[in-house]
Amino acid sequence: MNEVPPALPVRNDRRGIWPTVVFVGLCLLVAGSVLIPLWTSKPAPAPKNFNSAQQQSPEFTAVVGQLDASIEKEWREAKVKPAPQAPALMVARRLSLGLTGTLPSLEEIRALEEQPQEQVIQWWLTRLFEDRRYSDYLAERFARAYVGVENGPFLVYRRHRMVDWLSTEIQKNRPYDELSRELINANGIWTTQPEVNFITVTVDQNDKDKGPDEVKLAGRVSRAFLGVRLDCVQCHDDFMGGSWEQKNFHELAAFFAPAEMSLTGVRDNKKKQYEFRYHGKMDDELVTPRVPFKPELLPKEGALRERLAKWVTHPENKAFARTTVNRIWALMFNRPLVEPIDDIPLEGTYPPGMEILANDLVAHHYDLQRLIRLIAATRIFQLDSTNRDNEHHVTDGQEKLYASFPVTRLRPEQVAGSVIQASSLRTIDAEAHILWQVTRFFQQGDFVKRYGDIGEDEFNQRSGTVPQRLLMMNGKLVKERSDENIVMNASSRIASLAPDDVSAVETAYLCALTRRPTEQERNYFVELLNGIKGKARFKVMEDLYWSLLNATEFSWNH
Amino acid sequence: MISPEMNQSCGTADHFSRRTLLKAAGMAGLTWLTPLGQLLALDAEKKKGSPAQSVIVLWLQGGPSQLETFDPHPNSPIAYGTKAIKTSLKDAQLAAGLEQTADILLNMSLVRSVVSKEGDHERATFNMKTGYRPNPTILYPSIGAIISHELPNQKIEIPTHISILPGQWPARGGYFGAAYDAFKTGDPAQPLPDLSLRVSDKRQEQRMKSVSVVDQAFMQGRQPDFDAKKTLHQQSMQNAIGMMTSDQVKAFDVSQVPLAERLAYGDTSFGRGCLAAVRLVERGVRCVEVTLNGWDTHTNNHESQGALVKTLDPALAALIADLKRRDLLDRTIVLCGGEFGRTPKLNPLEGRDHWPHGFTVAMTGGGIQTGRVIGATDPKGEKKEPENPVHVEDLHATILHALGINHEKEIITPIGRPIALSDGKVIRELLA
Numbered sequence: 001m002n003e004v005p006p007a008l009p010v011r012n013d014r015r016g017i018w019p020t021v022v023f024v025g026l027c028l029l030v031a032g033s034v035l036i037p038l039w040t041s042k043p044a045p046a047p048k049n050f051n052s053a054q055q056q057s058p059e060f061t062a063v064v065g066q067l068d069a070s071i072e073k074e075w076r077e078a079k080v081k082p083a084p085q086a087p088a089l090m091v092a093r094r095l096s097l098g099l100t101g102t103l104p105s106l107e108e109i110r111a112l113e114e115q116p117q118e119q120v121i122q123w124w125l126t127r128l129f130e131d132r133r134y135s136d137y138l139a140e141r142f143a144r145a146y147v148g149v150e151n152g153p154f155l156v157y158r159r160h161r162m163v164d165w166l167s168t169e170i171q172k173n174r175p176y177d178e179l180s181r182e183l184i185n186a187n188g189i190w191t192t193q194p195e196v197n198f199i200t201v202t203v204d205q206n207d208k209d210k211g212p213d214e215v216k217l218a219g220r221v222s223r224a225f226l227g228v229r230l231d232c233v234q235c236h237d238d239f240m241g242g243s244w245e246q247k248n249f250h251e252l253a254a255f256f257a258p259a260e261m262s263l264t265g266v267r268d269n270k271k272k273q274y275e276f277r278y279h280g281k282m283d284d285e286l287v288t289p290r291v292p293f294k295p296e297l298l299p300k301e302g303a304l305r306e307r308l309a310k311w312v313t314h315p316e317n318k319a320f321a322r323t324t325v326n327r328i329w330a331l332m333f334n335r336p337l338v339e340p341i342d343d344i345p346l347e348g349t350y351p352p353g354m355e356i357l358a359n360d361l362v363a364h365h366y367d368l369q370r371l372i373r374l375i376a377a378t379r380i381f382q383l384d385s386t387n388r389d390n391e392h393h394v395t396d397g398q399e400k401l402y403a404s405f406p407v408t409r410l411r412p413e414q415v416a417g418s419v420i421q422a423s424s425l426r427t428i429d430a431e432a433h434i435l436w437q438v439t440r441f442f443q444q445g446d447f448v449k450r451y452g453d454i455g456e457d458e459f460n461q462r463s464g465t466v467p468q469r470l471l472m473m474n475g476k477l478v479k480e481r482s483d484e485n486i487v488m489n490a491s492s493r494i495a496s497l498a499p500d501d502v503s504a505v506e507t508a509y510l511c512a513l514t515r516r517p518t519e520q521e522r523n524y525f526v527e528l529l530n531g532i533k534g535k536a537r538f539k540v541m542e543d544l545y546w547s548l549l550n551a552t553e554f555s556w557n558h
Numbered sequence: 559m560i561s562p563e564m565n566q567s568c569g570t571a572d573h574f575s576r577r578t579l580l581k582a583a584g585m586a587g588l589t590w591l592t593p594l595g596q597l598l599a600l601d602a603e604k605k606k607g608s609p610a611q612s613v614i615v616l617w618l619q620g621g622p623s624q625l626e627t628f629d630p631h632p633n634s635p636i637a638y639g640t641k642a643i644k645t646s647l648k649d650a651q652l653a654a655g656l657e658q659t660a661d662i663l664l665n666m667s668l669v670r671s672v673v674s675k676e677g678d679h680e681r682a683t684f685n686m687k688t689g690y691r692p693n694p695t696i697l698y699p700s701i702g703a704i705i706s707h708e709l710p711n712q713k714i715e716i717p718t719h720i721s722i723l724p725g726q727w728p729a730r731g732g733y734f735g736a737a738y739d740a741f742k743t744g745d746p747a748q749p750l751p752d753l754s755l756r757v758s759d760k761r762q763e764q765r766m767k768s769v770s771v772v773d774q775a776f777m778q779g780r781q782p783d784f785d786a787k788k789t790l791h792q793q794s795m796q797n798a799i800g801m802m803t804s805d806q807v808k809a810f811d812v813s814q815v816p817l818a819e820r821l822a823y824g825d826t827s828f829g830r831g832c833l834a835a836v837r838l839v840e841r842g843v844r845c846v847e848v849t850l851n852g853w854d855t856h857t858n859n860h861e862s863q864g865a866l867v868k869t870l871d872p873a874l875a876a877l878i879a880d881l882k883r884r885d886l887l888d889r890t891i892v893l894c895g896g897e898f899g900r901t902p903k904l905n906p907l908e909g910r911d912h913w914p915h916g917f918t919v920a921m922t923g924g925g926i927q928t929g930r931v932i933g934a935t936d937p938k939g940e941k942k943e944p945e946n947p948v949h950v951e952d953l954h955a956t957i958l959h960a961l962g963i964n965h966e967k968e969i970i971t972p973i974g975r976p977i978a979l980s981d982g983k984v985i986r987e988l989l990a
Contacts, residue, residue, distance in 0.1 A: 229695065232693070232695060340695075343695075386778060386779035386780050387779040388779040389778075389779050390778060390779060392779075393780055393781050393782070394779060394780055394781065395781070396781075407780075407788065407789075409789070450751075452736065452739070464736075464737075464789055464790045464791045464793075464794040465736045465737055465739060465790075465794055466717060466737075466741065466794050466797045466798045466801065467741060467742065467752075468794065469791075469794045469795045469797075469798040470751075470752040470753065470798045470801075470802070471752050473752070473755075473795070473798060474752040474753065474754060474755060474756055474802075475751075475752045479756050513772075517775075518775045520771070520774075520775065521771055521772065521775055524768070524771050525768070525771075528764075528768075539761070543757075543761060543764060543765050543768065544768065546765050547765050547768035547769045547771075547772060548772060550765070550769050550795070551769050551772035551773055551776065552772075552773050552776055552777075552785070552791040552792065553772060553773070553775075553776040555791065556789060556791075558776075
């Protein structure tokens with residue numbers, strides 16, 4: 001007989017059961033990992049490579065001392081009194097926002113609070129440097145200066161590849177001069193040589209035969225690596241009192257003339273030269289490549305872009321070191337030391353700290369992590385942003401001279417990152433559960449766009465706007481991240497798991513504002529929670545969270 | 559147990575107790591962006607007798623082809639088959655497809671000789687919207703931001719500078735600050751995002767009270783005018799609540815307009831945007847930009863431009879007619895154009911490329927002369943200089959002048975440099 005054997009239906013049944021079993025198993029696994037009651041006791045793991053002796057070496061401490069002395073001298077001369085020391089948690093918040101674009105999580109705060117006071121900042125930095133969020137965040141900020149935020153010419157440009165590459169190099173703490181040279185002198189295909197996207201982003205989509213655009217590249221190099229707005233004299237000599245001439249810019253552009261597109265990607269063609277018609281002239285003329293200052297540092301040998309890259313990053317070309325210091329400073333203070341970020345005088349008087357940090361950067365082979373550690377160790381980075389005294393409030397003069405920590409608006413990605421982190425008791429990093437990572441990925445993009453991403457001008461100071469307030473008050477992100485959701489949201493977990501009202505309020509404050517409530521705040525919110533049970537408690541906690549996320553303090557670095 | 563107020567439905571502006579929420583937000587009186595004293599002083603500065611009070615910009619992003627819209631040359635080889643039609647304005651033709659606009663062209667003027675030095679979309683858009691070429695040292699404000707700054711409206715509770723269907727580069731506040739950026743919104747068929755409270759009035763009131771407790775702690779040791787001078791956080795929150803609870807916000811909702819009136823604009827998001835623009839200026843909004851994107855026709859120019867013209871024609875014609883019917887045309891300047899025009903010659907892909915050497919901006923209303931055609935482009939498409947060229951900055955100076963704003967007024971910018979609102983010249987022949 002050819003009939004189907006009776007065993008088959010049984011096997012089919014088993015097949016039918018397996019997906020269900022696997023699915024239920026996975027659900028239990030996910031729910032188990034998510035729902036394991038995580039409360040306030042578990043601190044985040046310690047960094048792997050923290051060496052307190054190294055971070056407190058006499059040499060390191062001496063440089064910090066010089067920095068402090070130079071700034072304190074200016075305060076004395078201006079007769080300005082510094083604000084008091086900020087609490088360690090506030091400093092940690094600044095570092096997390098500046099270097100990862102988000103807040104410290106509750107478990108990270110617990111870990112921080114276990115550290116001895118004298119090493120807490122450097123310990124925290126070591127942990128951040130080991131976190132991929134740090135390099136990803138810095139890579140994106142640098143990329144904005146190198147290539148902007150637009151997608152660029154699709155066929156020859158892959159922005160995300162370049163950002164990934166930058167992140168990997170920053171994670172390795174690759175010397176910044178080496179990294180910069182690779183960008184300026186990049187060759188090859190944009191997919192396999194991610195650094196080459198610095199060059200290909202300038203290709204005109206409508207005229208790919210023209211190859212990389214010398215003018216755009218010269219503009220990028222002068223601003224991103226030299227802190228000079230040389231492109232301002234692209235069309236004519238400086239008539240605003242500066243000494244730059246139109247030829248300075250185009251002679252710099254001429255270094256990029258050999259770069260062309262080929263089957264093997266970007267490569268140099270020595271025969272290609274740069275021609276330009278100067279203002280007031282009738283004809284195009286051949287432009288000889290020349291650097292705009294310190295010509296003696298330009299190597300005599302090598303391909304044009306290779307020579308330019310070496311000149312830009314030459315240890316005696318301080319413009320490069322100052323620009324690097326200014327960018328890292330801007331990340332950490334949310335405000336550059338010299339404003340605007342890409343317009344630093346080549347000579348003259350610099351704000352206190354600039355020359356010491358620039359010299360140290362050169363002396364320590366462009367070590368970005370050391371630069372960050374130095375800035376974080378200064379007295380000014382650890383000052384409060386308020387005098388905490390209504391009789392003697394912080395003055396503009398105080399803030400201008402960094403005698404109080406400058407209060408600056410958080411950028412959209414920092415606000416989004418903060419909302420998402422504040423609504424979780426766990427750290428949302430590369431180790432976090434996939435559910436949180438996916439949630440973060442999807443929720444952040446839309447929020448940033450609507451909050452108002454200002455692209456490359458992200459360090460320009462701007463005030464709050466009505467659409468931002470509407471988004472925070474009524475938008476989807478805040479609603480979803482503070483709503484009743486025992487799996488995902490800290491507000492619900494706190495409402496159900498906190499042992500008492502006082503610790504509920506304190507935990508919410510730590511998650512959202514990285515501080516404990518004042519006595520008045522504690523009493524106010526404890527009163528609201530008093531006696532409220534069951535689902536109503538979730539609502540009160542949701543309201544508390546909403547209020548913390550909509551307070552001025554949440555959206556500002558301070 | 560859930561308390562009764564927690565179960566209350568919420569979601570529409572009608573539910574809000576305006577007085578309660580405004581009180582919770584600490585508002586004594588509403589002023590949009592500008593303190594009252596400054597408002598009065600600025601108002602006094604506006605020249606008496608200037609009829610124009612608002613501007614509607616129909617922004618054709620991508621660079622519309624002048625030859626397929628307002629400046630056809632039907633008998634020339636550069637037409638490549640584009641036909642022209644007669645209009646209500648003697649001696650002025652429009653490209654076929656703009657039949658409804660042709661009927662009301664008598665109520666408009668055409669500047670067919672606009673020239674710009676920018677051939678890149680982003681730079682040219684910046685140039686057209688601000689009247690200045692991009693300059694790395696300073697971010698110039700868009701014309702809407704200038705008007706909002708110079709003509710503050712004490713009675714307005716919604717943003718005075720609005721961009722409907724914003725493209726890639728919506729109008730910015732420039733050196734006036736982010737508060738003057740255009741308020742961006744999408745197709746008016748959809749409700750405005752984030753405008754509805756997600757909880758009951760009572761809960762919202764409690765939330766606002768809690769915010770003030772947290773803010774009070776944060777303000778300790780800071781300057782008393784910290785919010786006004788620095789963050790504008792509380793002020794923005796107050797304005798946001800003012801907007802959420804204002805009847806004026808209904809101007810965005812075109813579903814309240816009878817169907818026939820709505821359909822006159824065309825059943826498109828752009829058409830609905832134009833209708834919303836009329837309703838917004840009626841409420842006192844200073845500048846509304848409505849974007850119709852897609853004019854960058856490097857391939858299949860005629861087909862793509864034709865499709866866009868079908869959207870533009872009913873919307874533009876209905877907008878002018880509607881403004882006139884509502885007695886708003888006298889006080890509303892309407893401007894229709896893009897960042898540049900397109901090349902007289904077709905490229906091998908039958909597209910037209912960028913052409914900033916003579917393109918058209920259509921204008922009307924608010925003291926702008928009607929029935930004028932200014933300038934002319936070369937019918938053969940060979941000359942790069944049109945007759946009677948009009949520079950982008952001159953259009954700006956003219957619009958500001960018509961609004962009673964001294965275009966030469968210098969603003970001390972954040973970098974300490976005084977900059978004129980416009981460095982163009984007023985085009986006298988465009989003024990009524």
